[in-house]
Amino acid sequence: MTDQQHPAPTGRRLDLLADCSACFGLCCVALPFAKSADFAANKNAGTPCRNLQSDHRCGIHSVLRERGYQGCTVFDCFGAGQKVSRHTFGGRSWREDPQTAGQMFEVFPVMRQLHELLRYLAEAMELPKARPVHAELRRAFDGIEELTLRDAAALLAADVPGLRAGASELLLRASELTRNALPGKxxxxxxxxxxxxxxxxxxxxxxxxxxxxxxxxxxxxxxxxxxxxxxxxxxxxxxxxxxxxxxxxxxxxxxxxxxxxxxxxxxxxxxxxxxx
The missing domain is CATH 2.160.20.80 (E3 ubiquitin-protein ligase SopA)
Known part of the structure; x- marks a missing residue:
């Protein structure tokens, strides 16, 4: 939704950064939004936003806030959009292959959750004080990353809540190790x-x-x-x-x-x- 560019994070995976140029505008189609302070209009899931252009780019990107689409400016897919577009569905867009559009739109929010977990796990592995859990973080990261490379059916069958719970426990341990090393209460x-x-x-x-x-x-x-x-x-x-x-x-x-x-x-x- 944002077309925004992020700085390349030192030591972090670049494929966990949104690249709208490599995506089929999935966040602008797959996800619903309701008219509110964050969105100027209603939109159903699976329906293209009225501002989405034929090249899958936002037609009002430079003035989203001014046009009432603040919600778009705070959305981040963590690179899930390009993964689904280019890998899961092999570079064929929902416009080119309407028969798979529904499945693509279902896979996108699942992939986003998995990429969000990968982003947090990648950061935790950079924390020097969290070294005691680095090996477990790496195993969790590798397992989730392997899942993101599977086909649409496998992604839709994934136990995302279970994966999130396991990752959350490790992230909390990494956080505590880092914060407890600081002086004071x-x-x-x-x-x-x-x-x-x-x-x-x-x-x-x-x-x-x-x-x-x-x-x-x-x-x-x-x-x-x-x-x-x-x-x-x-x-x-x-x-x-x-x-x-x-x-x-x-x-x-x-x-x-x-x-x-x-x-x-x-x-x-x-x-x-x-x-x-």
């Missing part, structure tokens, strides 16, 4: 409701913010170094002047949903959103 806000919370300048270094709801929270000037942000909802969170260097499992889509500025500090693997 770390805050635990796992799954907390922090909507609109006033956390300006807060010391959240090494904090557990997994799955925390931080919608519209004031995190300006906060220290979020090595904080675990996997699954945290950062929509409209104020990150101006915050330090996110080394934040664990922070994704580009989370940043795109938040507010920041030139003083927000980011790791090398993440890009400063254009709207900041």
């Amino acid at each position: 770390k805050r635990n806000h796992r799954g907390a409701d922090l909507i609109g919370a006033r956390l300006r300048g807060a010391d959240l270094r090494g904090a557990n913010l997994r799955g925390a709801c931080l919608i519209a929270a004031d995190l300006s000037g906060a220290d979020l170094r090595e904080a675990d942000l996997i699954g945290a909802d950062l929509r409209d969170a104020d990150l101006r002047g915050a330090d996110l260097t080394g934040a664990l499992f922070l994704t580009q889509s989370q940043l795109n949903a938040a507010k920041g500025d030139s003083a927000t500090r980011l790791g090398a693997a993440l890009a400063r959103p254009a709207h900041w």
Whole structure:
């Protein structure tokens, strides 16, 4: 949905980055959306977005936010789109082969979940303090990657919840090993409701913010170094002047949903959103 370019993350797999030029616009067709603050119109699953062009590119990419499609700017397929387009279905688009379109649209969200897990596992394997679980992380990564190379039937039959549960346990262990190596007491806000919370300048270094709801929270000037942000909802969170260097499992889509500025500090693997 975004056509956005991401910086090449040091040491991470480039095939886990979205490449809209190699995709058949699957996120713009396969997924539904409802008219809301994030989308200017309703769209059913399997129906092409009215802004999708014949070349599978977005016709309003440069003005998505202005046209009411903010939701598109915060979506990330983690490279699933090109994997399904070029590998699973061998480079034949849903326009060229309508008989397989339905199956392609079903496979896409499954592949996206698998690629998201691969992205987190790849990051965890880069954490020096998580070395005790690197071997297990590698086995999990290799197993999921092998699954992504199978045919559509195998992907649709995959136990994604089971794979997610196993990966989540390993990612938590990697996170704890990394955060526990930091000095001082770390805050635990796992799954907390922090909507609109006033956390300006807060010391959240090494904090557990997994799955925390931080919608519209004031995190300006906060220290979020090595904080675990996997699954945290950062929509409209104020990150101006915050330090996110080394934040664990922070994704580009989370940043795109938040507010920041030139003083927000980011790791090398993440890009400063254009709207900041």
